[in-house]
Amino acid sequence: MIIGMSAQADQLPRKQREILQREQLILDTAQAMIHEHGYAQLTMERIAEAVEYSKGTIYNHFSSKEDLVCSLCCRCVNNLIALFKRASGFPGTTRERFSAIGIAYCLYHHLNPLDTQNILIVKTNAVRDKLSAEKVQELNALEHTIIQLCMDLVGDAIEAGDIPSVDTQTADTIVFGFWSQLYGGMLLAQSDIPLDQLGFHPGITMLWNNSQRLLDAYGWQPLSTITDTDALFTRLCSALFSEEVCKLTQEENHHG
Amino acid sequence: MIIGMSAQADQLPRKQREILQREQLILDTAQAMIHEHGYAQLTMERIAEAVEYSKGTIYNHFSSKEDLVCSLCCRCVNNLIALFKRASGFPGTTRERFSAIGIAYCLYHHLNPLDTQNILIVKTNAVRDKLSAEKVQELNALEHTIIQLCMDLVGDAIEAGDIPSVDTQTADTIVFGFWSQLYGGMLLAQSDIPLDQLGFHPGITMLWNNSQRLLDAYGWQPLSTITDTDALFTRLCSALFSEEVCKLTQEENHHG
DNA sequence: GACATTATTTGACGCTCCGTCATATGATTA
DNA sequence: TAATCATATGACGGAGCGTCAAATAATGTC
CATH class of the missing domain: 1.10.10 (Arc Repressor Mutant, subunit A)
Structure with a gap:
């Protein structure tokens, strides 16, 4: 294909x-x-x-090497968006759907660590300066799509009464917080820093726990205190991303 | 100097x-x-x-251009560590001290956005592959220092009873969460993505709010529900970073 | 101070790789 | 088949990294 x-x-x-x-x-x-x-x-x-x-x-x-790499990036982000849409469409609570987006993000970055590197390279000014305005626009539009997808989901949650007393500014902050946590977390987890040596446990679990805590802090129902979040994690994985999880475990067996 | x-x-x-x-x-x-x-x-x-x-x-x-840029990075991280130590030494609650680290991070990146870019460049594999093992080791040691500083502070909080029922794994997760949120947040905020156009308010406020929510979620006393966090923000700024804040406002006046 | 020896500096050179453009090749139409 | 247009090609110019033999400076010796 x-x-x-x-x-x-x-x-x-x-x-x-x-x-x-x-x-x-x-x-x-x-x-x-x-x-x-x-x-x-x-x-x-x-x-x-x-x-x-x-x-x-x-x-x-492609007008330049940077242009080519950026096009590669756009393809990657498109794949990410596809995963996000699948997660967003999960038939469950708004909180489950939002959590599924987090899983989608982690899965993608674990399945395609080098694509993440590409995205990082394009974020670099040294590369970005050489891009045409259109290519930058294209990439921005894709990132906009992602953010909008998250914002819509928060909108659904507010409408359903799953998040109490939220103004627009707080909605922005939730998305920003969730997104930056995932973004920074993946960057940390996949960087060359040997987290294990620092006494860190693998990043995914920590990322998942922190994301849930953040959603709790904003009162997004149902809270993780009345939910088995570990069970939720595996349930979402098998319901939405069985294919991806399969690939991932295969790779791990292959390399290990 | x-x-x-x-x-x-x-x-x-x-x-x-x-x-x-x-x-x-x-x-x-x-x-x-x-x-x-x-x-x-x-x-x-x-x-x-x-x-x-x-x-x-x-x-x-310097053995290569990459080696030079990495050395530049190390100097930057050293400056960051100096700010962190100042924050960590603030005479206040453990939570205030931890929060001050967050402010230090934000301040540094706002005062030296291009240094952040450098750090990003060095994180890129394309550059990292060309670095000598010693230089990579040097940078890793510095990052280790930072993480350890945060871990120690969490340790203080546990000892003082400011965080309830925390095992080692949770302590790791707190630091990881706080750190990745700041890291990702700054990257998002200073990237070329026009956040304003997406309806976003400036990143700093959102970052601060989310960080506080995360600390709340872990029960780190005193909670933001019984604290005027806005006042805390300005108090920490003036007590610890008056010089830096001054520089920042000067720059903003200069450019605006 | 004069000479020998060692350390440091220099910039011309080789190499790699990006991006261009005149030319060659192939497709389409009359 | 010939003329015309579209597309592909790779030799070339230029930029920049990293090297190394020769030049220069510093140090040591008598």
Whole structure:
């Protein structure tokens, strides 16, 4: 399956379809090369060689190396959004749905640690300065989509009476807090810092616990004091992300 | 004043002192260049020209460009640690001291946004892969120092009975949660994403509120429900960081 | 002070990689 | 088939990193 090919692409003339297809081929190849040899080894020449087109052709698709990497990022964020939508659509309480988003985020970053690195690279000013305004806009729009998805869910919770006495500002703060906790937590957990040596237990559990505490603090019903949060975690995982969890455990068995 | 010159440096033979001094000059210059023209414009040639030494001499001090940037990072983290120690030493409740660390972190990142960018760059694998094992070790040791400082403070809180029924694992989780929230929050707040356009209020306030909520959730006394947290914020700022806050407001007046 | 020896500095050079553009190749139409 | 247009190519210029033999300065010796 070619990721990122939208349905309407099938209706385009042959030529344009070929171009779109090649664009995906280039991105697939670049992603594979990063996975195999790391970002530092990624060069336009090597990509060209791998896809069996010349460098000039690559530059017909992407205006710069940074542009290519950013496009890769956008694809990743799109995949993340798909997971988020699945989580958001879970038939349960608003709090369960919001919690599911947290799990989706953790799962994605554990399944694709190198994509996270890419996102980090694009966040770097040194790279961002070389991006076209449109590409920056594209990425911003995707991040906006994610935030909006979370905000809508908080809106649902307020409407359902699951969060008591919340003004707009507090709603913003909840999303910001939840999001930044996940963001910072994943960055910490997957950084080279050997957390174990510092006496830390694996990050996921801590992240989950802290997220639940934060939601408790905002009074988001039902509180974790009357919920078996461990059971909730496994229930959400199997109901929404069985495929992803399966991949993850396979990888762990493979590497361990 | 030359930052990073330790006291014992004065006792070294003249030659070694000169070398240390030049090292600081190079770092100062590189930092100034990043502040003025951005990381993308930073080249070894330009640094050499600016300090009026040749490129080869720069390479006598730093084994690579990445090594230089990492050294810059280490200096920054050292400055951060100094702020943290000041916060940790505040004569107040354990919760006030912990909260002060949060303020210190926010202040530092607002006063030195470009240093934050540097830290982000060094977190990137593309850069980290080119670092010597010793430099990575140096940076890790500094981060360890920070974490340990926080852990000790949580230890104080447990001992003083300010946090109820906490095992080691929970202590880890508190530090991890607080830290990742600050980390992710600052990254979000200072990223290019126009948070305002998304209806977000400035990040600092949200970060402060969320941090307090998290500490509440862990039952860290005295709870924010019986404290005027806004007053606490300003009290800590003026007691510990009046100089920094002054700089910050000056800058804001200057730019606005 | 003159010379020998050691340490440090220098910048020209090799190398890698990005991005361009004139040319070559292939597709489409008359 | 020939003319025209679209696309692909890779040689080339330029930027910047890191090296190293030669030049320069510092130190030690008589």
